[in-house]
Amino acid sequence: MYTLSNNKLEQQPPSAEEAKKSAAVETIQQLGQTATPSGESNIFCMTIIGQIEGHMVLPPQNKTTKYEHLIPQLVAAEQNPKIEGVLIILNTVGGDVEAGLAIAEMIATLSKPTVTLVLGGGHSIGVPIAVASNHSLIAETATMTIHPIRLNGLVIGVPQTFEYLDKMQERVIRFVTGHSQISEEKFKELMFKTGELTRDIGTTVVGPDAVKYGLINRLGGIGEGIRELNRLIEERRNGQSGGLMQ
Template identity: 60%
Template sequence: MSNNEKNQGNNPNINYSSGVNPQPTRQPKRGNPNNRPDKNLEPTSLKSLKQLGQNNPPTDVKSDIHTIPIVGQIEGHLVLPPKNKTTKYEHIIPQLVAVEENPKIKGLLVILNTVGGDIEAGLAISEMINSMTKPTVSVVLGGGHSIGVPIAVSTDYSYIVATASMTIHPIRLTGMVIGVPQTYEYLDKMQDRVISFVTQHSRILPDHFRQLMFQTGELVRDVGTVLVGEEAVNHGIIDEVGGLNKAVNKLRELINRREGGLPH
C-alpha cells in the first residue's frame, strides 16, 4: 500500500490523487446535511423583520429626539387576539421612564394612529407623558380615536394632519354587563376621568366636550362625533394642523427654550 493510500485511510476528509496536491473537501455540518446556513447566524435586523414585522431603525444616526409610535389598539389588562395590531402599555411605560432618565435624549415625539382601546391603559400612558419634564410633541396620523384623544393632548403641543380624524364617543364595556344602577355610575366616573384629563390639557370646555361625546345623528350605529383635521383644532382639542416637519421644528423650539431656562 502506498503512503497516499495510507494517509487517505487515516483522513477521510482529504481526497488524494496521484500527481496532485492534496485538497481538503468541505464536509456538511453534522445535523445539517444540505449545508444550509445556520439560522442562528442570521443578522439581528433580519430576525427582527421576520419575528416582529419591523426593521430596526439605523443605529448610526445620533439623535436627541426619541419617537414612540402608538398604533392599532391599545392593549391593557386583557391580551387581545393575535391578529389584532396592538400597542402594549407595559412596553410604552418603560420607554417613557428611559426617555426621562436618559440625559442624551432631549425631547419626545409621539406619533398616533390608533383606534383606541383600554381606558385605564390609555390614561396611564397619558399621565406618564404629561408628567415628563422633557419637551413632548404629538402628531395624529390617520386616526386618534377614543382613548387616543387623551394621549394626543397629553403632550406640550399637539398636531393633526389634515386628513386624520378623531372619534369622540361615550365609554363602552365589552363582555357581560350587569344592568344595575351601579354599572352606570361606574361608567359615569370613568367618563368623568377622560373628560377631566382632556379638558385640563386642551382648550375645549367640559360641557362642549361632553356635548360632542353624546352627539346623536352623526354616527350610524353609535353616539359621538367624528372630527377631521382642522375641526379638531377649531373645537380646541388639538393645537394646530401639521405633520412631521412642523412637529419636529416645534419640538426643537421647545428643547431650545428648556435649555435656555425658559418654560416650555
C-alpha cells in the same frame, strides 16, 4: 463558521462581513428595508398604533400597542440625560380606557418637552393621549372619534355599574379639557351627539375641526412636529441656563 481543532469542532466568531450580512438580513425581515437611518438623536420617538391593549390580551391577528411596553420606555426616556424631547406618533383606534389614561398621565407628567402627532386616526381613548403633550399636531386628513365610554362583556344591571361608568367618563372629560383648549360643554356636545355615527353616539372630528374646537393645537406633519419639539427643547435649555446664571 466551524473549525476543526484537536479533533474537536469549535465555533469561530463571525467575521465583520458576516455580521454585516446577518444584520442586513435581520433588517429586511423586521422592517422590510435594506438599511436603517443611523446616528444618535436627542429625540425619543414613540409610536402608538392599532388598539391599545389593557389588562386583557387581544387576539394575535389584532394590531396592538401594549401599555406595559410603553410605560418603561417613557421612564427610560425621562431618566436618560441624552434624550431631551419625546415625539409621540398616534394612529390608533383606541382601546382600554385605564391603559390609555395611564399612558396619557405618563406623557403629561414628563419633565422633558413632548409633542404628539395624530396621523391617520387618534380615536376614542387615543384622544386623551393626543392632548397630553406640551404641543399637539394633527394631519389634515386625520380623524378623531369622540364617544361615551363603552363596556364589553358581562354587565351587571345595578345602579353602581352606571355610577362607575359615569365616574370613568368624567375622568376622561376632565383630563381632555384640562390639557387642551376645548371647553367641557363643547366636548360633551361632541361626545353625546346622535345621528353622525351609524351605530353609535358620538362625533368623528377631522383635522381642521379638531384645531377649530381647540382640541389640538394646530395642523401639521412630521416636519412641523420635530421643528416644534426642537423649539421646546431650545426653550428648556435657555430656561435651565438662565436659572443657573441667576
